[in-house]
Amino acid sequence: MRVLQESSGIQLPHFLPQYVFLYLLQQKVSSISDLPIRFVNKVWGYLEDICVKVLTDHCENYPQLLASMRKVAHNVIAKTKNKFLKRVVEMIEMEKITGYTCDPDGFNASWNQLKSTNLLSDAITRRFESANITGYGPAKVKHLFNAPANLRDQAFNLKMRMTAYWEIVMKRMVDWLALKLRFMIQKVVIKEMETALVKEVMLQGGGIEKMLDEPPSVAKKRERLQRSIASLKESKEIIEQVMDDILITAD
Template sequence: MILCQLFCKLFLCQGILLIGEFEEYPEENQMHCTTRLVDMLNSYASDLQNCAESDATKDFLMEEIKVLEEAKFIGLPNFMPRTAFLTLLQRKVRGISHMPINFVDTVWDYLQNVVTSVLNRHSANYYQLHVSIRRAAEHLIAKKRKNCIQHVLQAVEMEELTDYTCNPEYLQEYNKSMSHQEAFLKEVLNVNRLKSTVELEGYCMIEVTHLKNYPQVLTQAYDLKARLIAYWRIVLRRLIDVAALHLMLSINELVVVLRGFLSLEESPSISAKREQLSRSVKILRESKETVANIMDRIGAVFVSLVVASAIKV
């Protein structure tokens, strides 16, 4: 009966974690799991999109110029060295590599609190069972946390090693940026320009005074920047999607394993002990009835003797 009750509560836990049910916790916002997960995912996405590595206007083109200066090779001048792109990409990826891990840790800390709260609420009166279930839940959550961290680490490593996407938005964004190249660079190199900033569509005003000393490499640097901006958006989306999808898979697996833990069949030794205990209880009940019958008979005999003695007197 106890296992059945807890089994039902794990269905409640599944509803909280995966479906968003919170009828049992209407006033406890922390138990509204799917909403809190969305909040954490949105915060993670915002952190990625607003971090220093995603700021495309700071020291505009200077990082690209420095890398291009060190990536020179003997060859045709209008070829973009791939090492320059990969070097800048890897710097960016390493700069945000801690953020997916922090997100995973935050989510699993929260999930552990939710699962523990549900189990505590419905098994606290059954100490031995409560201890076993809680220990199993903590072990499973630790295992799932580790798997999630390994998964996002692999995702980060893949982004460092290879620059690839089949998303057509990459070329669309790149071509859009390149369509402004000529006008932007012309204004940057304009000796009669009075302001230290130049407007670039999509980025408002950009400080460009530092660029006047690099006229020979500006065209290539702008091209490299356009590629990075377009591709970086793809990278961030992948890191967000990968973390979210794997997280939901892990939560589902967690619920399935917890449910299976309570639905396991008894081992032969436990089953034998339970049968022996059941027989003992049955014998005790039968003995109780037998003793009660004997006591009734003794009582009847005693009453008869008392009555007989009274008559003789």
């Protein structure tokens, strides 16, 4: 009602300017614009944790590769997430530009069903403080008792139009996010992650050369083994010397 009053001018009764609907649409889309972004950040954060865990499990016997693997996983996922976030922002801005659906018949049917109800008028006539509008739910109407009927009906019509169209917006955003996420995740896991790993490990020497280096744990075992071999050799020489002395004494 406030928006309709601010946009009032020389015009036909019950004529709804397009910019009024777009203004309300932009306000409504902006109010939920952070939800898709938070959802994307949460999903890609979870995906990064899973990728690092899987790569760590596969590199259990090759600790030299862990640093390179984690670096590749972080870089690939961060790059893809940033690219996807840009697409999400574009998707949100597209919803603000115009009201559109490829199913106008479905929209009109939903809109006509919502605005054709007489529950609002009956509740106001009977001075009920609230009304349960079919397809919308409970709504407070006490503040509408003294509102001009023309303005009230036009605002109700606009509200029901926005309700019918908002269902289309929500389905479109959810479907787009789900399909795009599935596509991007599959692309990262099957193609981009493998390409980046090969480039880092094989071509840029991020891990192959390190695999030839002796791990500290193996180096310690080798040192202990060499000391044991040296001790055995020394013991062997001492035993041989003792045996020679015994033979000489016996002779």
